[in-house]
Amino acid sequence: MPKDSGIGAPSKRREDVRFLTGAGNYTDDINVAGQKYVVFLRSSVAHGNLNKVDTAAAAAMPGVVHIFTGDDFAEIGGLPCGWQIHSRDGEPMAEPPHPVLARGKVRHVGDPIAAVVADSVEQARDAAEAIELDIEELPAVVDMTDAISGNAAQVHEEAPNNLCYDWGFVEENRDATMEAFEGAHHVTTLELINNRLVANPMEPRVCIGDFNAPSGESTLYTTSQNPHVIRLLMGAFVLGIPEHKLRVIAPDVGGGFGAKIYHYAEEALCTFAAKTLKMPVKWTCDRSEAFISDAQGRDHKTKIELALDADGKFLAIRTETLANMGAYLSTFAPAVPTWLHGTLMAGTYTTPLIYCNVKAVFTNTLPVDAYRGAGRPEATYQLERVIDVAAREMGIDPVEIRRRNFIPADAYPYQTPVAVAYDTGDYHGTMDKLVEVADFAGFSARREASKAKGKLRGLGICSYIEACGIAPSALVGQLGARAGLFESCTVRVNAAGGVVVMTGSHSHGQGHETTFPQVVSEMLGMPEEMIEIVHGDTGRGPMGMGTYGSRSIAVGGAAMVRATEKIIAKATRIAAHLMEASHEDVEFKDGMFSVAGTDKQVDFGSVALSAYVPHNYPLETLEPGLEETAFYDPSNFTYPAGAYACEVEVDEDTGVVEIASFAAADDFGNIINPMIVDGQVHGGIGQGIGQALLENCVYDESGQLASGSFMDYAMPRADDLPMYTVDHSSITPCTHNPLGVKGCGEAGAIGSPPAVINAVVDALQSGGHNVTHLDMPASPDRVWAAIQAAK
Amino acid sequence: MPTVSMTVNGKSVSGEVEGRTLLVQFLRDHLSLTGTHVGCDTGQCGACVVNVNGDSMKSCNMLAASADGAEVKTIEGMANDDGSLGVIQQAFQDNHGLQCGFCTPGMVMTADDLLARNPNPSEVEIREYLEGNLCRCTGYHNIVKSIQAASAAMTAGE
Numbered sequence: 001m002p003k004d005s006g007i008g009a010p011s012k013r014r015e016d017v018r019f020l021t022g023a024g025n026y027t028d029d030i031n032v033a034g035q036k037y038v039v040f041l042r043s044s045v046a047h048g049n050l051n052k053v054d055t056a057a058a059a060a061m062p063g064v065v066h067i068f069t070g071d072d073f074a075e076i077g078g079l080p081c082g083w084q085i086h087s088r089d090g091e092p093m094a095e096p097p098h099p100v101l102a103r104g105k106v107r108h109v110g111d112p113i114a115a116v117v118a119d120s121v122e123q124a125r126d127a128a129e130a131i132e133l134d135i136e137e138l139p140a141v142v143d144m145t146d147a148i149s150g151n152a153a154q155v156h157e158e159a160p161n162n163l164c165y166d167w168g169f170v171e172e173n174r175d176a177t178m179e180a181f182e183g184a185h186h187v188t189t190l191e192l193i194n195n196r197l198v199a200n201p202m203e204p205r206v207c208i209g210d211f212n213a214p215s216g217e218s219t220l221y222t223t224s225q226n227p228h229v230i231r232l233l234m235g236a237f238v239l240g241i242p243e244h245k246l247r248v249i250a251p252d253v254g255g256g257f258g259a260k261i262y263h264y265a266e267e268a269l270c271t272f273a274a275k276t277l278k279m280p281v282k283w284t285c286d287r288s289e290a291f292i293s294d295a296q297g298r299d300h301k302t303k304i305e306l307a308l309d310a311d312g313k314f315l316a317i318r319t320e321t322l323a324n325m326g327a328y329l330s331t332f333a334p335a336v337p338t339w340l341h342g343t344l345m346a347g348t349y350t351t352p353l354i355y356c357n358v359k360a361v362f363t364n365t366l367p368v369d370a371y372r373g374a375g376r377p378e379a380t381y382q383l384e385r386v387i388d389v390a391a392r393e394m395g396i397d398p399v400e401i402r403r404r405n406f407i408p409a410d411a412y413p414y415q416t417p418v419a420v421a422y423d424t425g426d427y428h429g430t431m432d433k434l435v436e437v438a439d440f441a442g443f444s445a446r447r448e449a450s451k452a453k454g455k456l457r458g459l460g461i462c463s464y465i466e467a468c469g470i471a472p473s474a475l476v477g478q479l480g481a482r483a484g485l486f487e488s489c490t491v492r493v494n495a496a497g498g499v500v501v502m503t504g505s506h507s508h509g510q511g512h513e514t515t516f517p518q519v520v521s522e523m524l525g526m527p528e529e530m531i532e533i534v535h536g537d538t539g540r541g542p543m544g545m546g547t548y549g550s551r552s553i554a555v556g557g558a559a560m561v562r563a564t565e566k567i568i569a570k571a572t573r574i575a576a577h578l579m580e581a582s583h584e585d586v587e588f589k590d591g592m593f594s595v596a597g598t599d600k601q602v603d604f605g606s607v608a609l610s611a612y613v614p615h616n617y618p619l620e621t622l623e624p625g626l627e628e629t630a631f632y633d634p635s636n637f638t639y640p641a642g643a644y645a646c647e648v649e650v651d652e653d654t655g656v657v658e659i660a661s662f663a664a665a666d667d668f669g670n671i672i673n674p675m676i677v678d679g680q681v682h683g684g685i686g687q688g689i690g691q692a693l694l695e696n697c698v699y700d701e702s703g704q705l706a707s708g709s710f711m712d713y714a715m716p717r718a719d720d721l722p723m724y725t726v727d728h729s730s731i732t733p734c735t736h737n738p739l740g741v742k743g744c745g746e747a748g749a750i751g752s753p754p755a756v757i758n759a760v761v762d763a764l765q766s767g768g769h770n771v772t773h774l775d776m777p778a779s780p781d782r783v784w785a786a787i788q789a790a791k
Numbered sequence: 792m793p794t795v796s797m798t799v800n801g802k803s804v805s806g807e808v809e810g811r812t813l814l815v816q817f818l819r820d821h822l823s824l825t826g827t828h829v830g831c832d833t834g835q836c837g838a839c840v841v842n843v844n845g846d847s848m849k850s851c852n853m854l855a856a857s858a859d860g861a862e863v864k865t866i867e868g869m870a871n872d873d874g875s876l877g878v879i880q881q882a883f884q885d886n887h888g889l890q891c892g893f894c895t896p897g898m899v900m901t902a903d904d905l906l907a908r909n910p911n912p913s914e915v916e917i918r919e920y921l922e923g924n925l926c927r928c929t930g931y932h933n934i935v936k937s938i939q940a941a942s943a944a945m946t947a948g949e
Contacts, residue, residue, distance in 0.1 A: 012884055015892070021876070022825070026893065028829075122811075200927055202830045254893030286832045287833065679890060682930035682933060683929050686929070686931065689930075710831050715835075717922055718921035718931040719915075721918075723935070724930065
């Protein structure tokens with residue numbers, strides 16, 4: 001029987017009630033009395049000299065309050081980058097300025113040039129259109145290979161040849177890796193593209209800047225995954241507002257997927273405008289604007305080589321990757337193709353030698369940063385594709401070749417050759433589970449059935465690992481992070497019962513308001529309904545680092561456990577006093593304190609009341625009150641892993657690919673709420689199938705975005721996707737956090753693209769079409785063309 | 792400016808709007824019914840779906856003036872009279888049919904329209920009817936399950 005509350009229970013989500021009744025409080029639902037409206041004028045060309053921005057006529061139009069241009073920010077900082085990478089030669093990466101509003105040059109379509117503040121959106125829009133621009137268009141550079149060819153336009157003077165960095169990892173293993181290829185029995189080489197994507201959370205970004213003149217306090221309401229990080233970056237590095245005069249509130253946020261991690265120009269502009277004009281201002285992004293102002297994802301070009309011995313054992317891997325940074329460095333962009341990518345190249349395998357070379361490149365396109373998975377999908381895709389190709393070349397079954405190379409279950413902790421050390425895992429176990437839940441045994445019969453319908457059926461698998469719970473501050477500091485990556489939590493027990501948990505994690509769909517109380521409920525032995533979660537407001541909780549990289553339960557949950565443990569420790573001392581016993585003899589179980597070997601007991605509620613009404617209380621040794629804060633900094637990443645299987649049906653005549661089935665067997669460590677974990681995996685797989693079959697962000701040669709709306713960018717719809725079989729019963733608990741949890745938010749998006757493409761290639765091969773590889777998305781035209789080319 | 796009058800969730804409302812004011816703007820900005828959301832500007836995402844005279848409509852694709860005299864139902868009108876969740880809403884909660892909640896009002900209103908027309912839709916029919924509603928969180932699995940559960944509950948309740 002499943003539990004009905006606490007850790008492991010499928011508790012229904014309490015936040016659903018407001019979302020289902022239209023009572024959510026998203027940023028665009030907030031209106032501040034007297035607010036004005038901001039509209040941005042953005043560059044319509046990808047690259048050009050910005051010779052003139054004449055606002056005179058526009059400023060005189062009805063309703064216009066003020067127009068800001070790049071000159072207003074001349075003395076103010078630009079947007080900071082939060083991660084510094086060093087090149088192979090030891091030099092720091094090229095880090096060109098990222099202005100809030102463009103000055104002198106525009107570098108991508110959508111680069112903001114001016115911001116109009118007016119009484120209404122319509123007036124602001126009309127005025128923005130009346131601003132006179134003189135932009136001398138320059139040749140744009142879009143393709144990464146062109147960008148570093150020596151013959152391309154320069155995006156930034158500070159980055160010669162458009163190179164941001166040239167990173168090698170692990171540099172000490174480079175020669176040994178090259179040598180291993182010399183003598184290898186077999187080498188498989190694959191060149192592939194990890195297609196550029198647009199995150200497209202359903203809620204577009206919104207900012208409201210407010211300023212309280214008497215107190216000098218600025219408030220920013222924003223659609224953010226990490227309001228404390230925005231307060232730090234914007235306050236300290238852009239606007240020079242100390243944290244005690246700046247409050248950032250991210251209320252209900254309608255999805256993030258990475259795109260709402262970063263500090264954006266619009267946030268700085270709205271905060272600055274409110275303070276300058278002493279009036280609240282609101283900016284609501286529409287979808288067309290989101291396509292040219294949200295950071296985008298992926299966009300890697302990779303050549304991967306795998307060296308194998310005669311038995312199919314992996315000897316070495318080397319890769320060369322070009323990673324698109326776009327026109328400016330978004331907040332965490334440099335980390336994605338490096339430390340979130342190279343460190344995952346061991347996958348679930350014992351490959352002893354790995355060397356990755358990554359060149360990050362500036363182009364006249366939107367900035368690129370983390371999107372669900374962030375570097376780990378790119379690593380998994382190339383690895384799981386090249387393994388499949390190698391298996392086919394060597395005549396080894398794709399499951400068997402993986403099994404021959406899995407890190408054995410008794411090898412933990414396992415030190416990979418790419419810096420990270422896996423604490424625990426069982427990859428044979430998840431593969432066994434997958435073989436069972438995906439019914440591999442029945443595949444040949446299903447293939448025959450598809451054939452009878454005139455379709456080619458393929459089966460593709462993938463074994464993935466990810467590094468989540470990002471991560472130990474000391475380690476990420478060594479790797480170039482300019483931030484700590486702890487998490488915080490304050491647990492406040494109220495006098496008359498009830499607990500408020502203030503977490504630095506942020507929920508934008510993950511269901512923290514439900515899962516976090518499940519943990520505290522279990523620990524304190526009180527009903528979940530007695531526990532309330534507060535998040536998303538720098539004015540109401542301790543400094544926290546927010547939600548991304550599947551870190552909330554692994555890091556934020558751990559901080560919550562630590563704070564709750566402090567509560568229990570203090571409450572035990574209070575209880576001991578009330579029961580006239582030594583605290584060492586007091587036990588706490590199911591909400592009741594008792595003295596071992598006696599019938600003395602006192603409940604948690606009485607202890608809480610006593611803490612605030614300390615009439616009979618050990619005041620000489622213990623402070624009154626029952627409120628504790630913990631900051632938790634993990635000692636390692638967590639390593640969720642699993643195996644995925646996709647079956648597709650391909651129509652040879654049209655190239656149309658349909659997902660026939662999809663199964664996932666994951667090891668997420670311990671599970672807090674299985675219903676929510678299932679939902680996270682479903683969503684990740686949906687996005688992964690989207691990347692593999694549908695989604696593609698495309699620029700033309702002049703840098704115009706050709707896929708700039710939902711009419712042109714193929715978002716997965718209900719009739720594109722199947723029902724998923726999801727299993728997370730394989731559990732190897734994380735050994736270094738108190739809940740034994742690993743995180744589940746990104747797995748689906750990491751493991752599914754290679755499974756889909758492996759399935760498509762398998763289907764084509766089964767029909768006698770000698771197709772080795774297809775780049776994503778495997779759209780009908782590409783599949784059809786691949787079939788024709790193989791003839 | 793023209794005045795429009797309509798019935799929204801059973802209440803008579805009226806207001807002065809510009810000719811270009813969209814129904815969704817009238818609902819959100821004039822009536823403070825912010826449960827209806829705007830997720831795109833090309834009529835693709837369906838976050839703004841409401842019911843107008845018995846048909847589900849994308850309220851970003853309709854002028855407020857065009858809804859003059861209409862009977863409009865929004866997500867705020869979907870709960871039971873006692874304030875408890877209606878059958879479809881309850882099915883979404885029971886089946887984890889929502890995550891960030893932003894597309895949810897449009898999903899519920901579209902499901903309401905589907906089940907009014909086809910009380911026992913197949914999985915394929917549900918997926919096809921959701922063609923105009925985008926969700927980025929759920930991969931649709933639990934949305935389909937929610938609508939199936941609502942269908943079963945409504946059929947059982949008859």
